[in-house]
Amino acid sequence: MRHELILHHYPMSPFAEKARLLLGAKGLAWRSVIIPSVMPKPDVLALTGGYRKTPLLQIGADVYCDTALMARVLEARQPTPSLYPASAPLAAPLAQWADYTLFWLAATVAMQPAGAAAILPNPTPETVKAFRSDRAAFTAGMARPTLADATVQLQAALAALDAQLARGTPWLLGAERSIADFSVAHCLWFVRRAGPVAEILAPHAALNAWLDSMLAIGHGTHQDLASSEAVAMAAAAGGHAPTTVQPGLGFEPGQAVTVAAVDYGTDPVAGTLVGLGPESVTIARRDERAGAVHVHFPRQGFQIRKEQSA
Incomplete structure (x- = not known):
């Protein structure tokens, strides 16, 4: 089953505008969940386990943090027009x-x-x-x-x-x-x-x-969705995008880790390591409402730490 793209955002967020334009440029339909601009954000934390930056991209029970990673996910979903043309290596x-x-x-x-x-x-x-x-x-x-x-x-x-x-x-x-x-x-x-x-x-x-x-690119086609419905959709998803932990990067599959931004909004997210490569890290965690969720972060701008237990 190919799950819908769900963007958790609020109108005045600059990074949310970046994500909205990316969705428009890719011509992808998406669901719009408007979240609070300030804490508390209970439904956001149910999905992320602590990460509170805006926006989030949810696909079933997979939650993608940071627009740099979201862009890669959208590129894989719709490769053309490319966001990373060979003519622009920088x-x-x-x-x-x-x-x-x-x-x-x-x-x-x-x-x-x-x-x-x-x-x-x-x-x-x-x-x-x-x-x-x-x-x-x-x-x-x-x-x-x-x-x-x-x-x-x-x-x-x-x-x-x-x-x-x-x-x-x-x-x-x-x-x-x-x-x-x-x-x-x-x-x-x-x-x-x-x-x-x-x-x-x-x-x-x-x-x-x-x-x-x-x-002028615009935001593409989207429909509103309540945040509680998005959390329920994560709980009902029944699976996740495939992930692997690449050897030689200093971590092992199944390790208890935390992942946190290194600049601001540095709240750590704890879970079990299920995905790691040069561009992204994925941890598995469980929430009483969202169920079994995989939270994905880019490597750039984030730090992974080994913990004693998940």
Whole structure:
């Protein structure tokens, strides 16, 4: 049985916008589960065991974390048009720079008070305070740029991206669109939503035209789904995508491990190792509502630790 694609997301999430555009570019139908933007997120944690970043991609009882891994999953599901064309070997490294460095520059600039008032739904003092409190806990211990530093660095990045596109190619790395375009686009989409703050984009005509083309991809065909239904679908799935633990990578099948992000949202997820390779790690865990779930993470940006027991 080929299970439906279920995206757990919320409208203003930049990385969710990246996933939505990827689904649109691949022409894939999907189910939309709207989740809270702040904790608590009981249905999310039932599926992930602790990981709380947005979005998640659920396929039956398999849950894929981080858009870098989701892109690989969608590529396997629908290989054309490719997100990793042979003509753009730097696509994945540029996407990684955008998802980590450019994202935090964009988020810092966009979420200054004037931008936050435009981005946040119903931006009352209480909702703004709740959002900032949630994100402060989420990023505790992480070194983030100041607004002054982020502004200068974002301006430099925007100028470089604009110069790249002003050479006449339709996409960042040439004639073919790649994962790099999607990773840069979601960052600038967030800035563009930030009301008066979006003026930082104004000087860059080629970049704005490219962003218009990216956002015109749209989100494809999707239908709403309640999060409780998605959890029940995981419990009823009756199987998982095949996985193997590749030898020589320092871990053995069936080991008790935890997997955690290394930058922010570092809540560890505990389980039994059932999949490991150069690009991803998969752990099996059980939840009283979601049942037997396999949670998949990319290797990049995550750390695996051996534990005493699952």
